[in-house]
Amino acid sequence: MSSKQFEEGIVAGRLDASALDANFSDLHPAYDEHEALVAADRCYFCHDAPCQTACPTSIDIPLFIRQIATGTPEAAARTILEQNILGGMCARVCPTETLCEEVCVREVAEGKPVEIGRLQRFATDTLMAKAAQPFDRADATGKKVAVVGAGPAGLACAHRLAMHGHDVVIFEARSKSGGLNEFGIAAYKSTNDFAQAEVDWLLGIGGIEIRNGMALGDQITLDSLQSDFDAVFLGMGLGAVNALRLEGEDKEGVSPATDFISDLRQVSDLGSQPIGRDVVVIGGGMTAIDAGAQARLLGAQNVTIVYRRGQEAMAASEFEQDLAAQKGVRIIHNAAPIGIEGNGSLTGVRFAYTETKDGKLVTRDDGFSLPADQLFTAIGQSLTGAPEALTIEGGKIQVTEAGATSVAGVWAGGDCASGGDDLTVTAVAEGRDAAENIHATLMGDA
Amino acid sequence: MADLTTDFLGIKSPNPFWLASAPPTDKEYNVRRAFEAGWGGVVWKTLGAEGPPVVNVNGPRYGAIHGADRRLLGLNNIELITDRPLEVNLEEMTRVKKDYPDHALIASIMVPCDEASWKAILPRVAETGCDGIELNFGCPHGMAERGMGSAVGQVPEYIQMVTEWCKKYYDKPVIVKLTPNITDIRNPARAAKAGGADAVSLINTINSITSVNLDRMAPEPMIDGKGTHGGYCGPAVKPIAMNMVAEIARDPQTHGLPISGIGGITTWRDAAEFMALGAGNVQVCTAAMTYGFKVVQEMISGLSQWMDEQGYTSTADFIGMAVPNVTDWQYLNLNHVTKARIDQDACIKCGRCYAACEDTSHQAISMSEDRVFDVKDDECVACNLCVNVCPVEGCITMETLAPGAMDERTGQPVSEDYGNWTTHPNNPSATAAE
Secondary structure, three states: OOOOOOOOOOEOOOOOHHHHHHHOOOOOOOOOHHHHHHHHOOOOOOOOOHHHHHOOOOOOHHHHHHHHHOOOHHHHHHHHHHHOOOHHHHHHHOOHHHOHHHHOHHHHHHOOOOOHHHHHHHHHHHHHHHOOOOOOOOOOOOOEEEEEOOOHHHHHHHHHHHHOOOEEEEEEOOOOOOOHHHHOOOHHHOOOOHHHHHHHHHHOOOOEEEEEOOOEOOOEOHHHHHHHOOEEEEOOOOOEEOOOOOOOOOOOOEEEHHHHHHHHHHOOOHHHOOEOOEEEEEOOOHHHHHHHHHHHHHOOOEEEEEOOOOHHHOOOOHHHHHHHHHOOOEEEOOEEEEEEEOOOOOOEEEEEEEEEEOOEEEEEEEEEEEEOOEEEEOOOEEOOOOOOOOOEEOOEEOOOOOOEOOOOOEEEOHHHEOOOOOOHHHHHHHHHHHHHHHHHHHOOOO | OOOOOEEEOOEEEOOOEEEOOOHHHOOHHHHHHHHHHOOOEEEEEEEOOOOOOOOOOOOOOEEEEEOHHHOEEEEEEOOOOOOOOHHHHHHHHHHHHHHOOOOEEEEEEOOOOOHHHHHHHHHHHHHOOOOEEEEEOOOOOOHHHHOOOHHHHOOHHHHHHHHHHHHHHOOOOEEEEOOOOOOOOHHHHHHHHHOOOOEEEEOOOEEEOOEEEOOOOEEEOEEOOEEOOEEEEOHHHHHHHHHHHHHHHHOOOOOOOOEEEEOOOOOHHHHHHHHHOOEEEEEEOHHHHHHOOOHHHHHHHHHHHHHHHHOOOOHHHOOOOOHHHOOOHHHOOOOOOEEEEEOOOOOOOOOHHHHHHHHHOOOOEEEOOOOOEEEOOOOOOOOOHHHHHOOOOOOEEEEEOOOOOEEOOOOEEOOOOOOOHHHOOOOOOOOOOO
16 A cells, blocks of 8 residues: 555545556456357348447447357448447447447347447457458549548548548647547546557558647648648547636646546546546546546545536546546545635635526525535637638537538538537447548549 | 459459358349448359249248357358349349349259250340359258259269269369268269269268257247258358368369368358368358458458468469378377466466366366466376367467477477378287388
8 A cells, every 4th residue: 555545635646556456457358269259149130230230330249259250250340330430449438338238139138238339349459469450442532631630530530531542641749640539538548658559550541641749820821721632521520628627727736637537548647647636527438537537546545426407418428427436536526616716726615506497507595515626627618719701500510411511612510510419439320431422522423 | 452353163253252052142132232242252142943932931931049148150051042033033143143244143953954954044144244153052941842952963974964964064164062962962962973063062961950849849940830950051060061171172082173261251261261171262251241241341341361371362362272291090190299378477367177077088187276277297288178178279388299209198209200000009900001
């Protein structure tokens, strides 16, 4: 046990290295071959399978599981990757419990779905360990497409465009590619630097150049991209973190949960990552869960996630909530922050209970305080710096089903665009579909 | 991607996976769906003679055997040949063949065992433009009672006679479908060849009763309290079918006669195995009935991947490759010694190998108090039972002892020479080794 375990304040090294290693190991460890065969054997090969319908990228799940069962996981991977080139990451981070596995007929019948996510990982890991990405490029079209953002949407779009023979340049604001796969996912969901390995593997198709440190509205503008390229795809995600709008929000110890999650993914030694003893997370989505659970895993003594609405309204899945609870995180519902305490640095957060009156969420007069030396905010992110020419709808770039924006020659997808859940798998589907539409448009078929 | 295009008797198909003559191929609607799903060919469900079509029972037609997790292992049926008018089938076949010229379409036929009946139907079948015919000498239920189906297939002379009629009145390939309900499959195959058959296809279904209803004291499928034997098919029959295919492939009298392999083919691997044993293509029914037509996609991707891995560019590259290695027992090398090996890391300590060996074999596996299972080389005869009952694939394997190594069971070093029963000293009729 580390001597720092109970130390007040935000300190590094609350747990020793072996405890940290255990805490941050793979959430869903890879199947070995025997496990994969046993798991695959449970699939019924349903007709018009509910799992496939539930998958935002429409992967032919029964087929790929049967391909695993018949000893050809490489063919299974191809089935997956044809629909979702980031199938490796999605196998790790998809909330399968609310997508494919939720509707698996064996979940419905027996409360135990076929473990589709882990089978997908088995297939994609097998192929990626053996081979370069399995797709070839069509003959060069001579067309150039600019993609803004090297996250899931941008990468999926770029890969599909490259397959069709177009040349792609990805402009990425950060120094590293991968987007939220690299910066926005709990460390125990993507171990061994998988996000970077997957980007490298994906680029193996050729015809895609990534320019890092290039932000829209900064080093590049939509106008310049439009004049230099035949088409533009915007997949830069959401930039700004929503503020609590409380006095004291700028105190030391208060920070966006997304920064914490990102730091954790980039730090090489988890023992050097400081964490509070009493941590409060405000929010009800996956980001809140990822931050809360990882705070506990780093050694925080008391971690409380506080959400202003009831449990049924939480964006985080039940599985994710259970996961946090299992790590020792307490989740309080129906409470909203009303004050930040502390002279100088943070000492606590005051909350008021909430209730719904006439369909509106209102705070009550009663409430409680939680001691806190660290507060993470996870109440959503907003689009910033969208080019003015584009129509914005509900805070996001308005797009058609095919991903076309209100400006001709400009497409968008992923979290920055309207429609769909803000999930990796949804971003991949949107990037892929936009690429198909860009291709059809450039080739005069649309 | 390997090229799966297959040439069988000059009939080209995009892949070697054909649907066998059976309920899935009874109608234009099904066959179009099958081709769209990716099947390379279809043998249309058996046509009967002109006139009022046969009638089927209106109770259950299928019975089944299930494995763990209710996986369908064996299916039997008491359905007859097509119960739709001949004209309707011929019209539909004509339309389908016109729309799918690159897919194989074969007409299965079963008419009474007289020349006039065959002479009458063959020109009409030819008019459809189908690529060949398959003579249904196999169905073991119903039609056999009327002197057709397996009743013909069980008499080699009849097979030869009808095949000759067909070659006389029809100029495209004639495939003879054989019944397994005989004692030696080589005899009907030889008869088919003597009659001029271009190929044989096998196996048709096996006579069977799948289960007995103990409340009604009647076999299933039960029709108003009675049941009858039906034709058994599905994964359970694959070993029987493969042996029969191999027997024909290696019989000097029929060696080289093209074979369309049928019997429990469910995955790409099953198909590859049949083809390695000499089948030029394969026919599938139960897998499609169990999983739908889409199942062919896994067969296509799997066979293609395997061929790529092996460096085969065409199915012709590996068809029949295992035939030379199918031999008689008397030629097996008795000096080849193997011992079971248990991978302790993979072992889940269920003890099934121990029970199997201790109770029913050679007491060659030891069990420690903490459930570690080890092979006793001085008792192990390498029977392979432990390998087969182990629930973990690859956990128990057979290690071949190198020549010169001591076989602890016999106390003799392993000989590097090949030595079989024909030269073994214990064989009273042994001939001296050269």
